[in-house]
Amino acid sequence: MRAGTAEVDLSSFYAMYEAWALERSERRRIPRSLALIAARRRDPYRKFEAVAEALGARLIVWVASLEGQTVAASVQIIHGEHSTYWRGSGLRRAHGRARATYLLQARMVQEACERGCRWHHMGESGSLASLEHFKTTFGGQRRTYAEYYDERVPVMKSGRAFGSMQSW
Numbered sequence: 001m002r003a004g005t006a007e008v009d010l011s012s013f014y015a016m017y018e019a020w021a022l023e024r025s026e027r028r029r030i031p032r033s034l035a036l037i038a039a040r041r042r043d044p045y046r047k048f049e050a051v052a053e054a055l056g057a058r059l060i061v062w063v064a065s066l067e068g069q070t071v072a073a074s075v076q077i078i079h080g081e082h083s084t085y086w087r088g089s090g091l092r093r094a095h096g097r098a099r100a101t102y103l104l105q106a107r108m109v110q111e112a113c114e115r116g117c118r119w120h121h122m123g124e125s126g127s128l129a130s131l132e133h134f135k136t137t138f139g140g141q142r143r144t145y146a147e148y149y150d151e152r153v154p155v156m157k158s159g160r161a162f163g164s165m166q167s168w
Contacts, residue, residue, distance in 0.1 A: 001062065001063065001064045001103060001104070001107065002062075002063050002065075003058065003060050003061065003062050003063075003067070003107070003111075004060070004061055005052060005057060005059055005060060005061060006061075007154070009061035009063055009100070010048055010049065010052055010061055012061070012063045012073055013048070013061050013063065013073040013074075013075060013087075014045050014048060014054050015070070016063075016070050016071075016073040016089050016091070017039065017073070017087070018036060018039060018040075019090045019091055020089035020091060021035050021036060021038070021039035021089075022035060022036065023091055023092065023093065040099065043087065048075070048087075049092060053078075055079075058077060059075065059076070059077055059078075060075070060076045060077075060078070060108075060111065061073065061074075061075055061076075062104045062107060062108065063088075064076045064077075064100040064101075064103055066100065066159065067070070070137040071090060071091055071100045072088070072089065072090030072091070072100035072101045072103075072104055073085045073088065073089060073090070073104075074088035074089075074101075074104045074105070074108065075088065076086065076108045076111065076112075077117065078111070078112065078115055078117060080117075081116065081117050081119060082117060082118075082119050082121065083108065083109075083112030083115070083117040083119065083121070084120075085105065085108055085120070085121065085122045085123050086123065087123075087131055088101065088104065088105075088123075090104075091167055094138065095147040102134075102137070103132070105121075105122075105138055106138070107119070107135075108139060122135045122138070122140050125142075130133045138159055
């Protein structure tokens with residue numbers, strides 16, 4: 001596992017994000033090309049570059065590898081007494097029993113404590129039971145609030161509709 005803010009770490013994170021999007025498309029039976037377009041539109045690489053440039057050392061990229069292959073990566077933002085698990089992804093088929101995402105989350109919590117943070121926001125769960133369970137293993141507590149999307153083309157809405165059709 002490594003942590004850093006360098007361009008190579010951001011590139012490793014984004015490559016993992018794209019690989020995660022492709023793996024997820026297989027489970028959801030969504031065409032790979034559509035999954036990549038949606039992922040890149042939702043979270044373009046330039047967005048991560050801009051945030052990294054603006055935040056400097058307050059942005060930490062965590063990368064976990066197993067047998068030389070990146071299997072999970074996360075982005076943490078620290079500001080004052082607040083730590084935020086901003087983005088993360090991991091390949092189920094690659095890390096399986098290794099629980100790399102658990103290792104990264106534990107390391108982020110440790111980093112937050114070492115930097116004097118009082119709070120660690122674990123991000124939105126989107127009402128996914130598996131994600132909510134993951135967070136409760138770290139003592140996470142559910143908080144409800146509104147989330148808004150502003151899209152020219154309703155990619156998120158169409159993705160949710162396609163996903164619900166697949167479950168029939």
